[in-house]
Amino acid sequence: MNMDDMYLLLSHIKGIGYKTIQKIDDYFTDIQNFDIVSDEEIYKIPNISLKIKKNIVNYRSSTYLHEIKENLKKHEMNYVTINNSNYPKRLKHIYDPPHILYFKGNKNLLNEFCIAMIGSRKPTNYGVFCANKISKELSALGINIISGMAVGIDYYSHLGCLNGGSKTIAVLGSSIDMPYPKQNIHLMNNIIESEGIILSEYPPGTEARPGYFPMRNRIISGISDGVLIVEASEKSGSLITMNYALDHGKNVFAIPGNINSFMSKGSNKIIKEGAKLVSSVDDILEEYDIVYNNVKKESEYQIDLSKDESKIVTILKNNGSLHVDFICEHTKLNIKDILGILNILEIKGIVTELGNKIYSIK
Template sequence: MQQDVAQHLVVSNDSEQALIHWLTLNQVPRFGVSRWLKFHDKYNMSLAALLSSSAKDLEGFGFNQQQVTAIKKPDNEYVDSSLRWLNDNEQRFLIHFTHSKYPYLLKQISSPPPLIFGYGRKDLLSNPQIAMVGSRNPTPQGKENAKRFAHTLSEHGFLVTSGLAMGVDGFSHQGALIGGRSTIAVLGTAIDKMYPRRHIKLAEDILVNDGVIISEFSPNTPSRPENFPRRNRIISGLSLGVLVVEAAIKSGSLITARYALEQNREVLAIPGNIQNKLAAGCNLLIQQGAKLVTCLEDVLEEFPTICQVVESSFKDKLQKNSSQSLASDKLLDSVDFEVTPLDIVAQRSGIEVTDVMSKLLEYELRGLVTSVPGGYIKLGEK
């Protein structure tokens, strides 16, 4: 029923007044989008009409005293502060459930957020996405897998969505950003409180590369431990599928996988050594029916129709960008077809060693070079 009603309400209202109505509704305890849709289906009443109803009528509809008070005497400072935050910077956005830019897939889950606070390009929220999640303390192989899969998925036109947390989340965002592509981060904190603090630079890089950072929590919302598992439903809800890179059995990543199953999303997992506790969650998911993933093709074959669309859109652009960059690439020219030490590459190209290492990782992912003991070897310009 929710999906039918949601589609019925898709007649968008992007006015500020509609936003104020949703900011008011968001204050009503135990009355989220799901209950609002059921109410609308039963009474065929607009949100504006509901909020202007008398206390007596609201009680007749079944609202308790706490809910009636929240509707009739809303916290106007919450509304005003949210609007001030929105209007303070043109890079910010705030969209409600019936806004034209509210992502379609997120509308289909059982408990979609009434409001999405965000920075960046809100239009990207409806683009094809693959969520990537995993341990906050991954093994070296887990870090490498996160970066490699995120990068190759981005190369094939998918947006990588994750939670900006330490570990696999962060490495997934980093991998997606290689080559200047976009990624989406979903916070478990207030939109104005980037967490963890050490990922503030990563958050800045996401926005510089036309990415998106969102949260369902308004500015100044206190941080609570339970908000982090709660945000996982948004990560999976935005996405076509969830790729679990490396995770223990008791972890937030498996919570995200459970949400994905409930939301009828694909669940995919990278297997690991049976002696590695951080691989136990992935191995369990595979035992329970998740798609075993060892390479990019394992992911892509789960979304053949989507792949045809995104690849046709991105293929020409990627080929053009690749040929233009390689035609005048001093760094790649500085790597020989035999072992070339890193310091020699930096000296020849005139680029700082730290930048050389980052760029060579991108080239390694693209199959242009390979790292070997003592340096790098050029594989050929593909």
């Protein structure tokens, strides 16, 4: 068996993860000869449980390897190992890279420039807007987006990228044949059909578990060229990805949020601690010396407005976020008309409610 086969085989043996594979790799000088090593030698491997050693002895065969490959064909799934030239180069150099990645889609994306976008699974309207806007504008510039295909910010980051015309990479906390959450299966199919890629370090038949998501986050950070936190609470799981990014030497960006919003406490905190504040895609591009020409950002498109709509837009531009009562004071219009106009402006994509009847220009 070659080394790729050995990593594939080991990853399918119950109880073995990337840490155990690393222990085996460290113990033997040449893992590609692992299939001809004696059972006695396997039982000598240190720091591995007896149960796992028995599983290795029982399943270490070319017959089982053939069954594994047939099952991958059945699921139309491919794989790449750390020994392969197609393995993501940036990921290979982190502290704890997975020895094998299973995937569906365009493997060439794994070594292209990309920005990770992550955030809350229960975002505010503001967070949804920011994820969509920034992702779509980066995508329109040819920048691929990587995220975790969870509900919330992940979902809208992938969606914005697809709408912008570039490719998106999704890293799962389960196997590809058992995607989590199930409601995002349609998104997963769209990613593949749009020449994106779905990734997982877990073999077919692996259900999502809470502990798998932090491990998934190291892959998101490892493959990316930088990590953007769109919206996160003070104890958000997104901050785990940020810590990985710092360990990996990646740029960390964050979008500021409403100081009264619980969902922005994490984002605002990491900006104070040194993450780069992002108010537009320009803040990201300048870190990589990327210059774009003749590409309009969404805010640059002209939209026809009525006299009262223009008045409210001007007031919000001049004053920032305002409660509806203050908008009434500035415009001298009654609150019923104001709410109707604000609703129209939200539909037109110009204004967003930040919560508690506080409005801002998108």
